[in-house]
Amino acid sequence: MRVLFNGASAIRPKTGVGHTTANLHRALAAGFPGDAFWLYPGEQIRRAATRAFKPAARATGSVSPPKPGTPSLLKRLALRAARTGYATHFHAAARFGGFDLYHEPNLVPFRVPLPTVVTVHDLSVILFPEWHPADRVKRYEQAFARGIEAAAHVLVDSHAVRSEALRVLGLSPGRVTTVACGIDPNFRPQSPDEVRAVRERLDLPPRYLLYVGTVEPRKNLTTLLRAYCDLPDALRAACPLILGGSWGWKSEPERELFESEARHRGVRYLGYVADADLPGLYAGADALFYPSHYEGFGLPPVEMMACGGVSVVSTAAAVREVVGNASPLLEPTDLPAWRDAMKRAITDPDSLAAYRKLGVANANRFTWENAARQTHAVYRAVLGVAPAERSTRAAA
Numbered sequence: 001m002r003v004l005f006n007g008a009s010a011i012r013p014k015t016g017v018g019h020t021t022a023n024l025h026r027a028l029a030a031g032f033p034g035d036a037f038w039l040y041p042g043e044q045i046r047r048a049a050t051r052a053f054k055p056a057a058r059a060t061g062s063v064s065p066p067k068p069g070t071p072s073l074l075k076r077l078a079l080r081a082a083r084t085g086y087a088t089h090f091h092a093a094a095r096f097g098g099f100d101l102y103h104e105p106n107l108v109p110f111r112v113p114l115p116t117v118v119t120v121h122d123l124s125v126i127l128f129p130e131w132h133p134a135d136r137v138k139r140y141e142q143a144f145a146r147g148i149e150a151a152a153h154v155l156v157d158s159h160a161v162r163s164e165a166l167r168v169l170g171l172s173p174g175r176v177t178t179v180a181c182g183i184d185p186n187f188r189p190q191s192p193d194e195v196r197a198v199r200e201r202l203d204l205p206p207r208y209l210l211y212v213g214t215v216e217p218r219k220n221l222t223t224l225l226r227a228y229c230d231l232p233d234a235l236r237a238a239c240p241l242i243l244g245g246s247w248g249w250k251s252e253p254e255r256e257l258f259e260s261e262a263r264h265r266g267v268r269y270l271g272y273v274a275d276a277d278l279p280g281l282y283a284g285a286d287a288l289f290y291p292s293h294y295e296g297f298g299l300p301p302v303e304m305m306a307c308g309g310v311s312v313v314s315t316a317a318a319v320r321e322v323v324g325n326a327s328p329l330l331e332p333t334d335l336p337a338w339r340d341a342m343k344r345a346i347t348d349p350d351s352l353a354a355y356r357k358l359g360v361a362n363a364n365r366f367t368w369e370n371a372a373r374q375t376h377a378v379y380r381a382v383l384g385v386a387p388a389e390r391s392t393r394a395a396a
Helices: 016-031 043-052 073-096 134-150 159-168 192-202 221-229 233-238 252-260 275-284 299-306 317-323 335-347 349-363 368-383 387-395
Strands: 002-006 036-040 101-104 116-120 153-156 176-178 209-212 241-244 267-271 287-290 311-314
Touching (some): 016 036, 159 176, 159 317, 221 335, 233 335, 241 275, 275 299, 299 311, 311 317, 335 349
Parallel strands (some): 002 036, 002 101, 101 116, 209 287, 241 267
């Protein structure tokens, strides 16, 4: 089979969706060499775009997040023209590229004359529109429902999102399959030398607590910052809180809290962290804290587990599902509980030791090879190709 696989989300500096897109495509290509999976828009264009989107060099120390700004009219027009040109080219590729199937791994599919599989990572734009920019909500209202209605099959990252898709979108159970994300093999326990190299490169202290993720309203970073700031001075001096990740939409309250109080009380902002540095950043932390209100999966806690660390997470349904019994669970808005959990991680790290062993075993459940096998089975079902028949065609 020939699959058109939209890789636009993996071009720019990658967050969760970009990583899952790139890793799933890589696993499909490696696991099923008899089939073709074209990662649109092609390698040369992708490399050029990746260079264009390369993040600025990160300063060391407790730096401020960049100030948000309103895009100029010229920039907005350029972005609109780029989207139009991209859509036109994508439709041409779908129509004339000889593909059997189109997989959209980032929520809103193009309407093309191919059987379509869509990955819906979460339903936060529908369930909590107040957390998202108005233009994004508008685009969803215009395109998402129509795209899902036309899709032959929908993939979701967790059973929690599958239940939401059945209830909120009214999809029949046979049209929705849970395919859990995998964990990149680079996320593994790190040697002392590997941790030391990342600590020196990022100018990290000997001990620190960690948050990883784009800052946006559903991530609930305000609760974490306030809880940390409530700790006694001596504890904050002994173990700073490190923030790794870009500041996203509607993050002004978090920025204001960081500037006015948190940065003066032991919180450090790293900004976007390169893929190569993440395993060492995880492994060097005393614990990862992840207070999200809502997730479709929750990669950072499981990545932390894979590196041998402890994740303290919220009771958000999908996060609770993927961590199993390998993490302490806290209600997202229970600020005293988050404060006490951070105090415990600093003053009594041995009390979390049991979670480290549980975490590594839990993380081992999630592989991109498994995700690729399940995704490929969905492709076959959509195309009406049985496994034996596919093998015969591949051998022909």
